[in-house]
Amino acid sequence: MRRFLIKTSLLLLPVLVFVVLCETGHRTADNDYKYKYRWLSEHASRVKILSLGSSHGYQGIEPDQFDDLTFNAAHVSQDLHYDEFIFNSFVDRMDSLKCLILPISYFSPWSRLEDGLEAWRVRRYHLYYHYPTSWFDPQYNLEIYSGLRPRTALREILGKSNNLYVTELGRGTRYNKENRSDNWKDTGILAAERHTRDNPDTNLYQANLLRVRRMIEKCREKHADVLLITMPAYITYRENLKEDQLSKAISFCLSLKEEYDNVYYLDMLADPRFTEDDFYDSDHLNEYGAAKLSYILNRAIKERQMD
Amino acid sequence: MLFNSIEFAVFLPVVFLLYWFVFNRNLRLQNLFVVVVSYVFYGWWDWRFLLLIAFTSLCSYVSGLLIAKFHANPRKAKSINVINIVLNLLILGVFKYYDFFATSFADLFLGGKTDGILLKVILPVGISFYTFQALSYSIDVYRGKMEPTQDIIQFFAYVSFFPQLVAGPIERATNLLPQFAKPRTFDYETGVDGLRQILWGLFKKMVVADSCAVFVDQVFSSHQTQSGSTLLLAAVFFAFQIYGDFSGYSDIAIGTAKLFGIKLMRNFNVPYFSRDIAEFWRRWHISLTTWFRDYVYIPMGGSRCSKAKIVRNTFTIFLLSGFWHGANWTFIAWGAYHAILFLPLILLGKNRKYRDTVAEGRLLPNLKEFGQMLLTFILVVIGWIIFRAESIGQAWEYFCGMWSWETLSACYKFFIQADIWKTSIAILAMLVIEWLSRQKIYAFSISSIPSPWIRTTIYYVLIFIILMNFGTQQTFIYFQF
Secondary structure (H helix, E strand, O other): OHHHHHHHHHHHHHHHHHHHHHHHHHHHOOEHHHHHHHHHHHHHHHOOEEEOOOHHHHHHOOHHHOOOOEEEOOOOOOOHHHHHHHHHHHHHHOOOOOEEEEEOOOOHHHOOHHHOHHHHHHHHHHHHHOOOOOOOOHHHHOHHHHOOOHHHHHHHHOOOOOEOOEOOOOOEOOOOHHHOOOOHHHHHHHHHHHHOOOOOOHHHHHHHHHHHHHHHHHHHHOOOEEEEEEOOOOHHHHOOOOHHHHHHHHHHHHHHHHHOOOEEEEEOOOOOOOOHHHEEEOOEEOHHHHHHHHHHHHHHHHHHHHO | OOOOOHHHHHHHHHHHHHHHHOOOOOHHHHHHHHHHHHHHHHHOOOOOHHHHHHHHHHHHHHHHHHHHHOOOOHHHHHHHHHHHHHHHHHHHHHHHHHHHHHHHHHHHHOOOOOOOOOOOOOOOOOHHHHHHHHHHHHHHHHOOOOOOOOOHHHHHHHHHOHHHOOOOOOOOHHHHHHHHHOOOOOOHHHHHHHHHHHHHHHHHHHHHHHHHHHHHHHHHHOHHHOOHHHHHHHHHHHHHHHHHHHHHHHHHHHHHHHHOOOOOOOOOOOHHHOOOHHHHHHHOOHHHHHHHHHHHHOOOOOOOOOHHHHHHHHHHHHHHHHHHHOOOHHHHHHHHHHHHHHHHHHHOOOOOOOOOOOOOOOOOOOHHHHHHHHHHHHHHHHHHHHHHOOOHHHHHHHHHHOOOHHHHHHHHHHHHHOOHHHHHHHHHHHHHHHHHOOOOOOOOOOOOOOOHHHHHHHHHHHHHHHHHOOOOOOOOHHHHO
């Protein structure tokens, strides 16, 4: 037995070192989550406009277009639960907050990050935003759970690579016009299908409504407004949406607007000002679309403040 | 808990050390430890599953005792055995087949409306495996093949032994239970052999099967838009996916059991080197095939009866085998397809023609043997299309689509784009290694290589390749069965 244990340990030791090095590499490198958490930790008190949401907001809100200091704290597939978590993590320090921009997409009221293909991102919130999950479950605690990727890890350790794909103020940089695929319009059918819920979970809808209410109330305490927005989408996406789900998603926003005086809502889903040139794919804006939308939002926020 | 997970990589060494260093002094305590860790392993998916396995184990344990008690009264003993079988099959039926029957009933008589008649219960992982294992015990006790165990812990350890709990091999009480009745000692060579077999199983699962899965899933989900050659390639890849997946699991299970001083039965014996379908079924999922042979086929008369009964018996076990895999008409059709292929061989008395290993004592097969293996493989691949499809309709569409050869270039394009070549190399490597060691107990049995340096290098190469494929973790196909 002793011989077995010694030989096996000696054989596996280099493997273990290799695995630890890979994990260290992935943890060392910068990524969107780490960067945004750090930025908010340092500048929360100066932020006047905070934008949350999923990839629609992550790609579609360009903070540079706002007159006031704006930060985009959205992430791919970020649902309202994680929106609230991020908001709560920093709200007490946000003394200058004037407006919270909350994109409510066609799928938002029924979305749970844990249910989809992007569930692995829970780990990122846990590791970099200190989101509480199981301390012993490796899927939430180890970056290598999604793959060892030793070549990337080595480059990361040497400081020659990072996973940062955001601008200084948090907008995603990957969905740009020059990266757009030739068949980007065709993505509408699949995206709409992916976002449509066959049996919408009414409990989740109510829970998400409560989450947004709590955020609105905290904003009210800080004399800040909440701007709910349905993001622009291309016709190939829009025409494949289920009418019933879409109207429920819109009434989600309208009911909140009715209920609270610090809430306003912009439905820009089919806004004619957005043309083919503004999209990365059927449901995400590119850098031009993001600039255009953010310019419009900035104006709307200004007008609201003057009122 | 999956074998190819970080959780298991931590679980296994901890359990191994506790098993040999803390609980080895007392056999009963060691068996109790096996039960506890097996329940932890199984409960990792969902703790509610534990109630079912405990109930199944208890039923078979009590049945064994009662059958022995009423040994002098065959009618009573038979009744107890039948009650236990019915109870176990009822549980299996409710959890695995109820919704299937309800949906089929609704399709036939209610115009497809299933409102309010479906249970929609989660299928407990590996329920078919442990149910069959538990049943084999009470049947063997009833048949007088073995004495019932008085030790409930031993019996629970037999049903729940974690390496083979969720996807086999489906062990026989006559083989596994006595191993829990006597003290185990650690043997260095067996331990090393176990680790090697685990490594080989991980290679088959994580490198071959999981790589194939990416391509196969993509093609099967969009088969209407794929070229014939792409469909054919995906069907072949699925054959290797399911083999790598399932035989990989069996290798890990058998290897892990060896670390604990337990010998499990062999479950696969290079099935794709078979020269006819009968040989294929002697080499594929051996533990299930022999289970059906011993507990269904032979009691029905086997092949020692009239031709009409042989046809009936053959169809019965193949249909049952298909249905065992899942509640879908595709599995039943797959079973029927294999019955049709098997029937001519058994009726002509040629089903036992190839009991040896192909090209024994030679490096390469002759042309005839190669042709036989290729033909058998093609027939098996056609069966896998039925098995993998969501419905009979999809299987038919898929099969018809394979004959549109006008777009061979599409397959070539796919090959380049989707890194299929890497998967092909992995498959080829697996086939070469399995061919070269087709007469050994398992393919990666390299203890005959004299140089420890060469052996160590081979280990590291294999570990490195496996680690490179870590992270796209996929569950094992056979868990759903």
